[in-house]
Amino acid sequence: MKLRLSTILSLSAAAVAGFFLFQTSQNVQDAEGHLRNIQTALSKEQDSMRVLETEWDYLNRPDRLEDLAQQHLKMKAQSPASLVNDSSDLPETGAPALPKRKPEFQIRPAVAVVPPPPQADVKVESLQTDLPMPSPVNNNAPSNDMRQQFNTLLNDLVSQEPSSGGDGQ
Amino acid sequence: MSLPPLFRRPSTTLIGSRRSTLDVARGRLVFVGIVFALAYILVAARVMDLTLIQGELPRLARMTSPDQGVTNEPVIAVAKLRGDVVDRNGVLLARSLKTASLYADPALITDPDQVAKDLVRVLPDLKYGDVLQKLQRKTRFIWLRRNLAPQDQYAILNLGHPGLNFQDEAHRIYPQGPLTAHMVGFTDIDGHGLGGVERSFDDLLAMGNRPLQLTLDVRLQHIARRELKAAIREFSGIGGAAVIMDVNTGEILAAVSAPDFDPHNVTQKNSDSLFNRLTLGVYEMGSTFKIFSTAALLEIKNVGMGQTFDAREPIKIGRFSITDYHGQNRVLTIPEVMMYSSNIGAAKMAEMIGTQSFKNFLKDVGLMDTVQVELQERSRPLIPNPWREITTLTASYGHGIAVTPLQTVSAVASVINGGMLVHPTLVMDGTVNDSGKTKNTKRNAVRVVSEKTSHRMRQILRLVVSDGTAKSADIAGFQVGGKTGTAEKPGGHGGYDRKRLLSSFIGVFPMNKPQYVVMVMVDEPKGTKASYGYATAGWVAAPAVGKIITAMVPVLGLVPQDIDPEKDMAAQMRPYVKDKTGKQLVSVGVE
Numbered sequence: 001m002k003l004r005l006s007t008i009l010s011l012s013a014a015a016v017a018g019f020f021l022f023q024t025s026q027n028v029q030d031a032e033g034h035l036r037n038i039q040t041a042l043s044k045e046q047d048s049m050r051v052l053e054t055e056w057d058y059l060n061r062p063d064r065l066e067d068l069a070q071q072h073l074k075m076k077a078q079s080p081a082s083l084v085n086d087s088s089d090l091p092e093t094g095a096p097a098l099p100k101r102k103p104e105f106q107i108r109p110a111v112a113v114v115p116p117p118p119q120a121d122v123k124v125e126s127l128q129t130d131l132p133m134p135s136p137v138n139n140n141a142p143s144n145d146m147r148q149q150f151n152t153l154l155n156d157l158v159s160q161e162p163s164s165g166g167d168g169q
Numbered sequence: 170m171s172l173p174p175l176f177r178r179p180s181t182t183l184i185g186s187r188r189s190t191l192d193v194a195r196g197r198l199v200f201v202g203i204v205f206a207l208a209y210i211l212v213a214a215r216v217m218d219l220t221l222i223q224g225e226l227p228r229l230a231r232m233t234s235p236d237q238g239v240t241n242e243p244v245i246a247v248a249k250l251r252g253d254v255v256d257r258n259g260v261l262l263a264r265s266l267k268t269a270s271l272y273a274d275p276a277l278i279t280d281p282d283q284v285a286k287d288l289v290r291v292l293p294d295l296k297y298g299d300v301l302q303k304l305q306r307k308t309r310f311i312w313l314r315r316n317l318a319p320q321d322q323y324a325i326l327n328l329g330h331p332g333l334n335f336q337d338e339a340h341r342i343y344p345q346g347p348l349t350a351h352m353v354g355f356t357d358i359d360g361h362g363l364g365g366v367e368r369s370f371d372d373l374l375a376m377g378n379r380p381l382q383l384t385l386d387v388r389l390q391h392i393a394r395r396e397l398k399a400a401i402r403e404f405s406g407i408g409g410a411a412v413i414m415d416v417n418t419g420e421i422l423a424a425v426s427a428p429d430f431d432p433h434n435v436t437q438k439n440s441d442s443l444f445n446r447l448t449l450g451v452y453e454m455g456s457t458f459k460i461f462s463t464a465a466l467l468e469i470k471n472v473g474m475g476q477t478f479d480a481r482e483p484i485k486i487g488r489f490s491i492t493d494y495h496g497q498n499r500v501l502t503i504p505e506v507m508m509y510s511s512n513i514g515a516a517k518m519a520e521m522i523g524t525q526s527f528k529n530f531l532k533d534v535g536l537m538d539t540v541q542v543e544l545q546e547r548s549r550p551l552i553p554n555p556w557r558e559i560t561t562l563t564a565s566y567g568h569g570i571a572v573t574p575l576q577t578v579s580a581v582a583s584v585i586n587g588g589m590l591v592h593p594t595l596v597m598d599g600t601v602n603d604s605g606k607t608k609n610t611k612r613n614a615v616r617v618v619s620e621k622t623s624h625r626m627r628q629i630l631r632l633v634v635s636d637g638t639a640k641s642a643d644i645a646g647f648q649v650g651g652k653t654g655t656a657e658k659p660g661g662h663g664g665y666d667r668k669r670l671l672s673s674f675i676g677v678f679p680m681n682k683p684q685y686v687v688m689v690m691v692d693e694p695k696g697t698k699a700s701y702g703y704a705t706a707g708w709v710a711a712p713a714v715g716k717i718i719t720a721m722v723p724v725l726g727l728v729p730q731d732i733d734p735e736k737d738m739a740a741q742m743r744p745y746v747k748d749k750t751g752k753q754l755v756s757v758g759v760e
Contacts, residue, residue, distance in 0.1 A: 047267055048319075050264065050266055050267075051319060053261065053264075054261055054266060054342055054344050057260050057261040057344040057345070058342075058345075060260075061344070061345060061391075062387055062388050062391035063348070063391055063395070066395075077720065078722075078723060079719060080644050080645055080646045080647060080718075080719060081644075081645040081646070083722075084729045084730075084731045
């Protein structure tokens with residue numbers, strides 16, 4: 001049977017189309033896998049942020065800070081009477097001892113939002129095509145080194161003052 | 170057809186009966202072809218619909234819409250965590266964390282002995298025998314330990330034993346521990362709120378959209394709790410309560426009830442410490458009620474400061490007898506009635522006001538209704554029914570009517586702040602809008618006393634602290650004013666028990682422009698050697714309020730003001746006051 005040119009052309013067009021379709025589909029699967037990884041990493045990061053924020057507020061309990069300040073600072077709270085006696089020496093308004101609000105409490109983005117540079121269009125293109133996998137962030141526990149350091153620090157603190165922390169009673 | 174030769178159909182011309190047969194066959198083929206083509210188009214359209222129109226486009230629209238960014242929509246489905254509770258500065262008071270719970274599949278464990286040994290080494294609070302026994306059961310699932318800390322989970326993963334698995338669960342954490350226990354409340358193991366705002370905002374928190382911001386400030390909360398506990402310990406009280414409130418908005422900056430509890434570990438055994446004395450307990454508050462009888466007198470009868478009341482004889486009505494604790498045995502002016510806390514004087518004031526007017530006044534300042542605060546642990550005041558004449562007299566110095574400490578504080582704030590009614594509130598404005606509930610109680614302009622009466626009351630309350638029963642609450646530079654209240658608690662058989670007291674002090678500062686009201690109440694204090702055996706409010710509660718104010722100064726960055734004694738709020742009241750020996754108290758600095 002004699003192959004006609006039209007048949008050859010349409011067959012090869014189909015083959016080329018199939019090849020591109022296959023390639024696109026592979027790319028999409030890759031990208032989806034990539035997206036899934038990033039999202040997993042993101043959610044794990046968010047989880048550990050939640051844990052760390054809680055721990056931060058736990059460690060900054062007023063009673064604990066008070067105990068630590070008493071043990072380490074050798075300072076006393078100023079009595080209002082001593083302020084009154086020479087209040088002319090004071091500036092008009094006293095700054096609060098602690099910042100009144102935690103910075104940016106209302107909006108706390110998961111990732112710091114950086115304002116885009118002036119020629120951002122080109123950069124975004126390159127970002128999306130060939131982004132390397134982010135370094136693994138899924139480990140909730142710190143590395144061995146960090147743990148070691150933290151334990152040493154903790155032991156130092158504990159050996160110096162046995163009652164750090166506690167209920168403030 | 171003038172198609173190029175490449176696509177021209179090869180054709181043979183047929184004639185006769187053969188031709189018509191072929192035509193029919195071709196027609197059928199074309200028909201079948203069209204049917205198939207339609208079917209394929211249908212399938213293709215449906216595929217487009219499912220993948221693009223119903224699948225991708227809505228998702229893209231969601232991701233690009235401004236209010237729901239990527240962070241709010243975790244693509245990996247996680248169980249919705251209960252919302253946070255934070256204080257006014259954003260410090261966490263309650264948060265749900267995903268924790269891992271350890272379970273075992275005994276069928277997969279080959280060496281239970283070794284596994285149990287390793288587990289006990291990592292989790293020292295597990296018992297070896299207990300774990301071993303669990304691991305040898307004939308089952309496929311057994312809990313070993315709920316809600317592990319992340320480092321414990323890490324350590325167990327490091328052991329590498331098959332058959333030990335984790336399941337994610339939500340665990341409610343209260344980083345501040347017992348500090349805000351009564352206000353924030355607690356949840357059961359399934360995350361249902363059982364107390365405090367956890368209970369009253371259960372539905373809102375269950376949605377978990379955004380944190381619930383309370384008006385509390387953990388720093389002030391800590392100060393109030395520390396000084397309250399110190400006072401209770403010093404005078405061996407059975408409990409107590411403390412509040413710091415903004416007099417103008419009613420925002421509760423600190424609210425403590427003692428004894429308190431650990432919200433992580435609530436059992437029915439400590440049901441006494443679960444009791445919120447501030448909003449659920451009703452007490453006869455004692456002399457702090459003289460603030461209301463005096464304010465009512467000034468407001469309704471419009472009398473001058475020089476108005477006198479004969480306090481030489483106790484008032485006798487039936488078997489009752491109203492006597493003075495700090496008896497002066499002479500005729501007293503209005504500031505003197507407050508300063509020496511004369512029950513007789515207060516009763517005569519109430520008599521002058523009249524029962525109906527006095528009741529109306531108490532209702533206006535919110536002492537006759539359930540306290541309005543965003544908690545479900547609230548009590549109605551105990552008001553005698555029927556209200557007799559004698560009740561008017563006893564209510565004037567805070568007996569015979571029992572109210573919650575919190576509503577007393579907010580009523581004092583309403584009288585002092587210039588006369589506008591305030592309601593205590595625990596939740597910051599603008600945080601409650603997801604559930605459709607809006608707060609309408611705050612800053613509603615209801616006047617309860619005139620500006621002038623409010624000013625007079627500030628002067629009188631300042632006098633009580635500068636010269637009267639509460640000198641220990643006088644903090645230099647802040648013009649503290651206030652009123653002590655020492656109530657006797659009802660005894661076993663109808664009367665009052667002179668030994669069981671309720672000592673409270675409500676302080677307001679700075680008196681020239683009130684900002685904060687501070688209340689400390691100690692239940693059943695006992696006198697100590699240092700207080701010469703006294704357990705009255707001037708010895709118990711007033712010093713505690715003084716210490717709280719002293720500690721609040723650096724936290725809030727308040728600036729003390731050096732005030733000339735002649736410009737002190739109490740100065741104008743002094744001409745009306747004689748000291749204990751009956752001498753006119755004109756010159757300042759006699760003390």
